[in-house]
Amino acid sequence: MPAPASDRATHTLSLWQGAWIAAFAVGALVWGLIIWAVIAYRRRDNSIPPQTRYHLPIEILYSAVPFVIVAVLFFFTVRDQNAILKVDKNDPPTNVVNVIGQQWSWTFNYVDNPDVGTVWEGGTPEKLPTLYLPVGEKVGFRLNSPDVIHSFFIPAFLFKMDVIPGKTNYFELTPTKEGEFTGKCAELCGVYHARMLFTVHVVSREDYDAHLRALRAKGQTGEATGGAITRTQAGLGSGEGGTEEVAK
Template sequence: MSSQYRTGSRGSAKAKVIALVGAGALLLTGCTAEAKRGWLPNVERDTTNHTGAIQDLWVHSWIAVIIIGVMTWGLMLWCVVAYRRRKTDTGYPRQLSYNLPLEIFYTAIPLVLVLVFFSFNNTVEKSINAPVDSEVVVDVRAKQWSWDFNYNYEGQKKYFAGEQAHLNTDGSAGVEETLPTLYLPAGKSVTLELNSRDVIHSFWVPAFLQKLDMIPGKTNYIYLTPQVEGTYAGKCAELCGEYHSEMLFNVEVVNDAEFKAQLAKMEDGHIGEEYDRQPNKVNSVVVEHGHEEGGK
């Protein structure tokens, strides 16, 4: 046997091994806690008042694109089989410069699909972003690389100023209990006012299925009602500098009594834009409150 055949055989065997390993790894990911629900969002429907609607949009979109994909691949395979070259064929097949009905079809159908997807997405987005007169207002201020939370509840103004979290020296996690914590009362409507003290950040609590950018000089809003008590992980979802990966926080959804007890432990007042980083004071240090420009 020539060397080229032996090389081809070895290459084919290697490709099969790689394919089997890849398929095995893909199947094993289904055993992890993060992927326990497969292609469904790994979030309960009632975590907030919006998670159910967001899940429905996600799942229905997947169903629609799967159906469209199957139909598209079916038509492609049908064309391959129906119009394949037969043994009795000679020369080239008859050439067509255009087919008006077909061109109208493959232009109109995608346009209808886009409009339908846009309609459903716009309906859900408008319902989620509709302003409400919330019982709790939290001014969330992102900073390199931590978070400040200012609460306004029943006339009380309280604040919590977070410190930057650090990973262990070996690079592993280990700061869960020391992360800045955002407390929210279950069953009460909440407005999160999202602001940045320095650069663009992004507020993301995966369990809430909502994420929104935080832009210097602009306030964005998230309206929601937490419905399930528990601890949820939060993070910055926008690359914002050297320690972006450590810009983490926790969300504690608690009952009203515990929420009031946590407020009582916080400082009175509001840490607002007076501690935002100014363009001409990027490297300055604020002596008052003993923290660098950009947050306490």
């Protein structure tokens, strides 16, 4: 898995590693017992091994052990899921991004910023959409779709969430590492699902503010709904389906 690049990603990584360790241990035990049984109870000298049926203690054991394993995995999954999805109403995020997922691109609205108000950025035929985030600061994401179900996924953050028409999904996280990362749609959403990509830049607060000011200088103010680029593909030049407009 990618090295965690957000505060929530460490929970996902630890859960993933723990599940693999548990799976390896159970697999080693099962294969060990199978090999032992094949060797210890193989047929010898034309004799038939004793046939055992209705062994209640063993039946209870092989019913109870899987139940305990599932219960332990369930406990740790719920624990980490609650930590990943936790929203602290007493500590609201410094930055909020309204994400619009539409066939087949993304629109990012940076809302209610003290210096520039609300500005937006979307994909064009020449360029994939880019999401800028400030390192070390909590960011809230509101996810909406005007058409079909998508899934907002940044692999470096080890997190994804569905983008559902008529429903606003929300999560928070804090990027912990500066750099450039990839993002994508993780839900099959139509013919060009594989083209529904975006780039993530995690930068300093100074660079983040400068980017928002640049969007305002381009006239990309207010909130964009993404409707005008529905059923288009960003980053593929001026070919079929391309558009440079984003509906507001």
